[in-house]
Amino acid sequence: MSGSQRLTDSAAWRALQAHYAAVKDAHLRTLFADDPGRAARFTVEGAGLTLDYSKNRITEETVRLLVQLARERGVAERRDAMFRGEKINVTERRAVLHVALRAPRGERIEVDGQDMVPEVHAVLDRMAAFANQLRDGSWKGHTGKRIRTIINIGIGGSYLGPEMAYLALRPYSDRTLDFRFVSNVDGANFDEATQGLDPAETLFVVSSKTFTTLETMTNAATARKWIVSALGTDAAVARHFVAVSTNTPGVQKFGIDPANMFGFWDWVGGRYSMDSAIGLSTMIAIGPENFRELLAGFHNMDEHFRSTPLERNLPVLMGLLTVWYNNFFGAQTLGVMPYSAHLARFPAYLQQLQMESNGKHVDLTGAVVDWQTGPVIWGEPGTDGQHSFYQLIHQGTKLIPCDLIGFLQPLSPLTDHHDLLMANMFAQAEALGFGKTAEELTAEGSPTFQTPFRVTEGNRPTNAILADRLDPRTLGSLVALYEHSVFTQGAVWGIDSFDQWGVELGKVLANRIIPELRDKAAPKLTHDSSTNALIERYRRARNS
Ligand code: F6P
Secondary structure, eight states, X not given: OBTTBOGGGSHHHHHHHHHHHHHTTOOHHHHHHHOTTHHXXXXXXXXXXXXXXXXXXXXXXXXXXXXXXXXXXXHXXXXXXXXXXXXXXXXXTBOOOHHHHTOXXXXXXXXXXXXXXXXXXXXXXXXXXXXXXXXXXXSBOTTSOBOOEEEEEOOGGGTHXXXXXXXXXXXXXXXXXXXXXXXXXXXXXXXXXXXXXXXXXXXXXXEOSSSXXXXXXXXXXXXXXXXXXXXXXXXXXXXXXXXXXXXXXXXXXXXXXXXXXXXXXXTSOGGGOTTTGGGHHHHHHHOHHHHHHHHHHHHHHHHHHHHSOGGGOHHHHHHHHHHIIIIISOOOEEEEEESOGGGTXXXXXXXXXXXXXXXXXXXXXXXXXXXXXXXXXXXXXTTGGGGTTHHHHHHSSSOOOEEEEEESSOSSSOHHHHHHXXXXXXXXXXXXXXOBOHHHHXXXXXXXXXXXXXXXXXXXXXXXXXXXXOOHHHHHHHHHHHHHHHHHHHHHHTOOXXXXXXXXXXXXXXHHXXXXXXXXXXXXXXXXXXXXXXXXXXXXXXHO
16 A cells, blocks of 8 residues: 555565566567557546547556556545545645545535535535626626626646636637636736737636735736726725635735635645636636536546556556656656647646646655656647657657547538548558568668658557547546546656645745845845846846
8 A cells, every 4th residue: 555665675576576577578560460450458538528438548448457556556445535535635735636626516615524525515516606707798897788708717726627628628618708818927828818808898706715925916916906906996906806716815905706616625736726716717718518528538537546456447458557667667757748729738738737736756755766757748739740840759768658639520610631630640650650671661662871761650549539520528537547547647656746846945035035036135146146137137137
């Protein structure tokens, strides 16, 4: 069980090490040639998604041992503890209950003996009433004009999910409303997001779990000034600002009436919050019914994760494959390539989800781990990536497992484009897996001098994730798939996937440096010589 035994001491780990030595050089060409049933054997379905993981460097024995590892590390017990509302975020002594955000009415999920599902639905109902008022124009700005633009101010989990979901679900959105996002404390972000807007027609959704985050509070204060100076009165704030937060006093102090606040709970991690009230802008864009579809998709995957045997469990298998490459093959990164322009921000969303969750150096007991934890996550939509960085994946010296995500039905009426898009997805997986040998090239007439350069080794692993179409329900399933894959990885590594202490130090140091940049009479700098010199150079430039 994780926590009580070191990962590298577990029997399954040792067995996997021996197994790795035996299979590491096996080529996908041979694995497929030897087993005509391989694709079917390594394809699983759940919650509207299909995962073909046959183009991975695995055998049935690999899967058996990885599942054994999950058993020894207590993945299922930890998952059940999460669903029971136990405080599995041990370093913050908090429950981890994003699954309660999408539990249907009538289901019971308790925290400290209290059923949270009725509260979740009460907030959803308030969000729906507000979203409908914006969508039907009955919510008016201070001057009586209809709201046309909604700007979400927030960062990290209070931004990436809303922006990703808005872009993903634009075809389902109300096109008469415009949605923009301000996250960065760089004033350029606010300037650009408000370009050309009429303040009388603009609503800000200030999204922050803590309502203390420097970037968000700075941007919200700037937005407040922008509204008040244009509309001439503080009274305008009531019609142009709403807040999403767990911090009611903080919201009140900022000047937003709690009647215009949508709450959530400390058991929702920032990076797991896009389906909480943090999704308010998403709900305004796609409407309450579509938002409930999104939640239904999440819930379907939750149920799949909770009740499907580990051997056929999509997020468990994906998480275990990440462990396989990360810890045995030494892969440093995982590429996520959606074959959908609408999923342009999905890799960025996954970066926070995975890297803030599993970028940890100690286990649940606080002992420094002597195994690798979370990989670097990155990616871009295919086919753009193919014309930029895929070369390195095909012929470079690094092993980069990739998830390729595609949809059977197009959203665009330009359906002939879709065939080309999906042909590219399937072709890339084929090329990455099987490559091209010197013999094949010679037989095709490749000039001898070019052949070594044209050889593509293959044996580059990919997962193919397919769904019928990108709709709210599918997006929910897809996000939950990755959430639970991250969970599985964290449970195997025996780490706390739900804290983020590493981001604190930079925040503290920035707060120390801010007055040093602003205050001309600041005391002597006492940082290291490099930081001192950088600050001094900045001061000279700004004061000259
Ligand atoms: O700095 C990291 C972080 O705490 C994330 O975990 C979180 O999503 C983000 O900042 C924003 O926090 P908040 O919603 O409290 O403004």
